[in-house]
Amino acid sequence: MATHLADLAAFVAVARAGGFRDGARAGGGSASGLSEAVSRLERGLGVRLLNRTTRSVAPTEAGARLLERLGPALGEVDAALDVVNGFRDRPAGTLRLNVPVSAARLVLPAIVPPFLAAYPEIRLEVVAEDGFVDVLAAGCDAGIRYDERLEQDMIAVPIGPRRQRFATVASPAYLDRHGRPQHPHDLLRHACIGGRFSSGATLAWEFEQAGEVVRIHPTGPLTVRVGGATDLAVEAAIAGVGILTLFEDWLRPHLDTQALEPVLEPWWQGFSGPYLYYPGRRHLPAPLRAFVDFIGLKR
CATH class of the missing domain: 1.10.10.10 (Winged helix-like DNA-binding domain superfamily/Winged helix DNA-binding domain)
Incomplete structure (x- = not known):
């Protein structure tokens, strides 16, 4: 057998x-x-x-x-x-996580090194992709996603920052040449760097101020695959190709150096942070239980 x-x-x-x-x-x-x-x-x-x-x-x-x-x-x-x-004195085994590229870049770097130091007998495997998957069918123990993409029968535990924002930016040189938008609708007259999901759907940009929500579908000379080609989009924005919307934390280093300039900052939309999610069952694998307990201590 x-x-x-x-x-x-x-x-x-x-x-x-x-x-x-x-x-x-x-x-x-x-x-x-x-x-x-x-x-x-x-x-x-x-x-x-x-x-x-x-x-x-x-x-x-x-x-x-x-x-x-x-x-x-x-x-x-x-x-x-x-x-x-x-x-055992300490949990051991393999923990497999399925996470979006943004979480691999913005959430896990602060968690993974201390977790592995605390549990040296646990082996962590991380698969970064932005399509929503069945974690069990994909051979993973848990995933990280945002609340609007969580399945109802999953247990969700907060992980990482509890509030995040999308930031809209462009290079100062681009804005000097083409002007600085004053309202989200102005973006329809600008070159925008868009994103496309693995499903083929394009990424809409949402803005919010004083209860008014504006949703636009940007157009421009460059569209990238969400997640995998995001760094290309950032470098293109720095080079003056167009206006970009992305996680504020992802763009923060370039905002601090002024390689990128905020655009429409009063309209930047906030949203709740990500969750670790996993199937609800009586017995959790020891590596997953250790990880859940560890992020609970980090909050």
Whole structure:
């Protein structure tokens, strides 16, 4: 049975990673070992689970159905084995977090180093992406998202700053050439650096002052993928390409050096900070419990 479980875990690792090499990198094994385990599983079940090409690996229909059922089941096995952690002096194991790029940049740097120093036997894996995912199906223990994107059946714990703002900025040189907007609607006549989600939807900009909310869809010469190409957008704004809206904390170093100038600051919209979220269940894996307790102490 132990060998069978190991083969099932190998299949899940490869299917989630989209390849044997990436699956081995994520799990710390070898690509050849995973390939052998998956082939053994397929022979035992008498059905192909993965379609393999020279460029990609993807589940067959049978593999997709198996993966859908296996994720939660193997999670329960891990949770059962994790009970042993309660008898250790210090928790150990792997904690996997799925977070937006903004949290990886603005929230976790102040938390991760002291957490790992406090729990040296915990191994932390962080996946940074801005699409909303099912954390269990993605093989993660918990995620970080903002409250408007949290599922109702999740437990949410505040993490990081409790209030944040979106800041609108541009280089002084750009504003000297094109003028300084006095109202959000003025942005429609400016070159704006936009953002696009992985879903293909463009990022709207919202402004608020004295109860008035203005929502615009900016246009301009540059649009970047939200999260992954944000640093490019910032550098383009500094170079004078156009006006940018982004997390104030992300832009603060450039505001302090005056490489970027605030635009429409009285209209900057505030919002509540992010949350660590995870499935509600009686027994939390020891690494996740340690992390939840740790951020509770940091608040």
